Amino acid sequence: MNTNDEVIEAKIDDLYMVFIINDKKYALSSKYIIEIIEILPITKVPFLPKYMKGIINLRSNIIPVMDARIRFDMEPIEYNERTCIIIIEKNKEKIGLIVDAVNEVVSISPDKSMNMNSNKEDCKQNFIKCVSEINNEVQLILDCDSLMEIVEDMNNEINK
DSSP: OOHHHHHHHHHHHTEEEEEEETTEEEEEEGGGEEEEEEOOOOBOOTTSOTTEEEEEEETTEEEEEEEHHHHTTOOOOOOOTTOEEEEEEETTEEEEEEESEEEEEEEOOGGGEEEOOSOHHHHHHHTEEEEEEETTEEEEEEOHHHHHHHHHHHHHHHTO
16 A cells, blocks of 8 residues: 555545534544435334344345334434434444434544443443544544444344
């Protein structure tokens, strides 16, 4: 890899998608986001946690879908025209994250971020990777690894 490629890669790694849940802004690294889609029909799967809404068929790909509001212990709302599903992929595993709205893509400098000092298990349960300043606002950055563990757990539950 030459120096220009490294600079481009570093810039891509610093880009984050900001989205809204219950009037609060959260962010997720854009390198894991493959697309944002409108709400599709969701097929319920028995015996899953309430925050797992079910699965969608996206161009012949079956993708589990999680409602971020319910997972973050917030009141569910009726989906509207701004509600969307962020499709996240890591290590060939995909999950859809239902959010109230997508806001913007921003660059976050590592020196503006602070890792969470709490217990690693607590962070895994809460999906919080770090806190960062975005446009003079403190916002929570979600941990993609923790989100993707849900896909593993769901697959294990379905295959029992």
